Amino acid sequence: MRVDLLQLFVILLLGGGGSAVSSDCKSYDERSKSAGKSLPSDRKVVCSNMELHQVLPPDSFPNRTVTLILSNNKIQELKNGSFIGLSTLERLDLRSNMISRIEPGAFLGLPALKRLDLSNNRIGCLNVDIFKGLTSLVKLNLSGNMFSSLSQGTFDSLVSLKALDFQTPYLLCDCNLLWLLRWIKDRNIAVKDTMCSYPRSLQGQLITSIKPELLTCDAPLELPSFQLTPSQRQVVFQGDSLPFQCQASFVAEDMQVLWYQDGRMVEPDAAQGIFIEKSMVQNCSLIASALTISNIQPGSTGNWECRVRTSRGNTTRTVHIVVLESSAKMNQCLLCKWF
Ligand SMILES: *[C@@H]1O[C@H](CO)[C@@H](O)[C@H](O)[C@H]1NC(C)=O
Ligand SMILES: *[C@@H]1O[C@H](CO)[C@@H](O)[C@H](O)[C@H]1NC(C)=O
Ligand SMILES: *[C@@H]1O[C@H](CO)[C@@H](O)[C@H](O)[C@H]1NC(C)=O
Ligand SMILES: *[C@@H]1O[C@H](CO)[C@@H](O)[C@H](O)[C@H]1NC(C)=O
Ligand SMILES: *[C@@H]1O[C@H](CO)[C@@H](O)[C@H](O)[C@H]1NC(C)=O
Numbered sequence: 416m417r418v419d420l421l422q423l424f425v426i427l428l429l430g431g432g433g434s435a436v437s438s439d440c441k442s443y444d445e446r447s448k449s450a451g452k453s454l455p456s457d458r459k460v461v462c463s464n465m466e467l468h469q470v471l472p473p474d475s476f477p478n479r480t481v482t483l484i485l486s487n488n489k490i491q492e493l494k495n496g497s498f499i500g501l502s503t504l505e506r507l508d509l510r511s512n513m514i515s516r517i518e519p520g521a522f523l524g525l526p527a528l529k530r531l532d533l534s535n536n537r538i539g540c541l542n543v544d545i546f547k548g549l550t551s552l553v554k555l556n557l558s559g560n561m562f563s564s565l566s567q568g569t570f571d572s573l574v575s576l577k578a579l580d581f582q583t584p585y586l587l588c589d590c591n592l593l594w595l596l597r598w599i600k601d602r603n604i605a606v607k608d609t610m611c612s613y614p615r616s617l618q619g620q621l622i623t624s625i626k627p628e629l630l631t632c633d634a635p636l637e638l639p640s641f642q643l644t645p646s647q648r649q650v651v652f653q654g655d656s657l658p659f660q661c662q663a664s665f666v667a668e669d670m671q672v673l674w675y676q677d678g679r680m681v682e683p684d685a686a687q688g689i690f691i692e693k694s695m696v697q698n699c700s701l702i703a704s705a706l707t708i709s710n711i712q713p714g715s716t717g718n719w720e721c722r723v724r725t726s727r728g729n730t731t732r733t734v735h736i737v738v739l740e741s742s743a744k745m746n747q748c749l750l751c752k753w754f
Contacts, residue, residue: 440460440461440462440465440471440476441460441461441462442458442459442460442461442477443458443459443460443461444457444458444459445457445458445459445481445482456478456479457479457481457503458476458477458478458479458480458481458482459480459481459482459483459484460476460477460480460482460483460484461484462483462484462485462488463484463485463486463487463488464487464488465488466488466489467485467488467489467490468488468489468490468491469490469491469492470485470490470493470494470497470498473497473498473499473500473501473524474500476501478503479503480501480503480504481503481504481505481506481527482504482505482506482508483501483504483506483507483508484508485507485508485509485512486508486509486510486511486512486532487510487511487512488511488512489512489513490509490512490513490514491512491513491514491515491516492514492515492516492517492518493509493514493516493517493518493521493522494518494521495518495519495520495521495523496520496521496523496524497521497522498521498522498523498524498525499523499524500524501524501525502524502525502526502527503527504525504527504528505527505528505529505530506528506529506530506531507525507528507530507531507532508530508532509531509532509533509536510532510533510534510535510536510556511534511535511536512535512536513536513537514533514536514537514538515536515537515538515539515561515698516540516698517538517540517541517545518545519542519544519545519547520544520545520547520548521545522545522546522547522548522549523547523548524548525548525549526548526550526551527551528549528551528552529551529552529553529554529575530552530553530554530555531549531552531554531555531556532556533555533556533557533560534556534557534558534559534560534580535558535559535560536559536560537560537561537698538557538560538561538562538698539560539561539562539698539699539700539701540562540698540699540700541557541562541565541566541569542566542568542569543568543569543570543571543572546569546570546572546573547572548572549572549573550572550573550574550575551575552573552575552576553575553576553577553578554576554577554578554579555570555573555576555578555579555580556579556580557579557580557581557583558580558581558582558583558608558609559582559583559584560581560583561583561585561698561700561701562581562583562585562586562699562700563583563585563586563587563613563639563664563665563666563700564586564587564589564591564592564666565581565592565595566591567594567595570598576602576604577603577604577605578604578605578606578607579599579604579605579606579609580606580607580608580609581606581609582608582609582610583612584612584639585612585613585639585640585664585700586609586610586611586612586613586622586639587611587612587613587614587637587639587664587666588611588613588614588617588620588622588625588629588630589614589630589631589632589634589666590630590631590632591632591666592622592630593627593630595622596622596623596625596627596630597627599623606621606622606623608621609621609622609623610622611625612639613637613638613639614634614637615637616634617629632667632727633727635727635728636666636667636723636725636727636728636729636730637730638663638664638666638723638730639664639666640662640663640664640701641662641663641664641723641730641732642660642661642662642663642732643659643660643661643721643732643733643734644659644660644661645659645734646732646734647734648734648735648736648737649734649735649736649737650737650739651711651736651737651738651739652711652738652739652740652741653711653712653713653738653739653740653741654710654711654741655710655711656707656708656709656710656711657707657708657711657715657736658705658706658707659674659705659706659707659719659721659734660703660704660705661674661703661704661705661706661721661732662701662702662703663701663702663703663723664700664701664702665695665699665700665701665702666725667725667726667727669725669726670702670723670724670725671723671724671725672693672702672703672704672721672722672723672724673704673721673722673723673724674691674704674706674719674720674721674722675719675720675722675731676715676717676718676719676720677717677718678720681706681719687710688707688708688709688710689706689707689708689709690705690706690707690709691704691705691706691707692704692705692707702723704721706719706721711738712738713738713739713740714738715736715738716736716737716738717735717736718733718734718735718736719733719734719735719736720732720733720734721733
């Protein structure tokens, strides 16, 4: 294979700083296995391990680029039209980046693209608009991302798709994936190596081998991820501020995160210095809530609980808090040893 170093002087915005550096991608002749099909001018461009924080502008690649490898960089976002102009591109490898956000239309202008690898990123949100324009796509790899489910119709624009991989450590095999199982069967899509991660009863089973009647939402709720911080018993002093964070996989539209102390629901109360902030984490896969007690009093001693409520049941995480009266503060170091 003839290797000539193509001079791609590109401006990379390095995280936060904004200092400009130039960098080279490598460009090769692309020799396709089916000889005769590829033109001598077909190019493969490799920009791996270059610490890229964003996709290079499409016009920085040579004419007739058919393969573009952008794996092992630090790309976090794919903007609308990121690849417009690469009309001959057949293979795009974005594996092992930090992509968490993909704008609708990110892959517009790639009418010839056959293989797209998005594996080992942080994608939580996927929808039909993201894949718009990929009418020739045959192979899609979504393994190793953050999502626990995929919503109906996500792949509707991929009319040529033949192979799909979507194994994730959070993949929850329940009634919400029934559509996908049916679609895979109807379209005769090859699904290799995609196993359920949750519920535990289906862990490690190939999704394609599961009987549809086992994909239910009747079983007790099992969350692929559910964390309360602090997670360990805490000793705090009267007057201190105590922040709690609770974060759970977002697996049902009706999910709520609620706070309890010793079984009683805790409501926001500014006068008492109790603040509650709810949020849907950007990437669709997590729901979070933060509780802060800004001026903690001895009455706050007890079991504090983050409860995730859905129509499918509840699950909780609890932490024990002990509040010491401020007169004890003088003996802080002595007391520290006791707790
Ligand atoms: C790439 O293609 C465009 C339009 O077909 C042409 O104008 C341009 O000269 C080509 N660039 C190179 C480097 O061949
Ligand atoms: C994406 O960009 C294209 C052209 O730049 C525009 O026509 C289209 O409306 C945009 N789509 C979205 C969803 O923003
Ligand atoms: C999809 O990507 C994962 C992780 O990069 C890899 O292990 C797997 O083999 C890929 N699947 C296919 C069908 O290439
Ligand atoms: C998505 O969630 C992961 C895990 O908490 C986090 O690392 C990532 O920054 C999140 N992305 C966005 C856009 O919020
Ligand atoms: C879930 O919690 C709510 C209160 O937050 C309670 O009314 C309901 O009975 C609980 N459901 C289950 C199944 O425990």
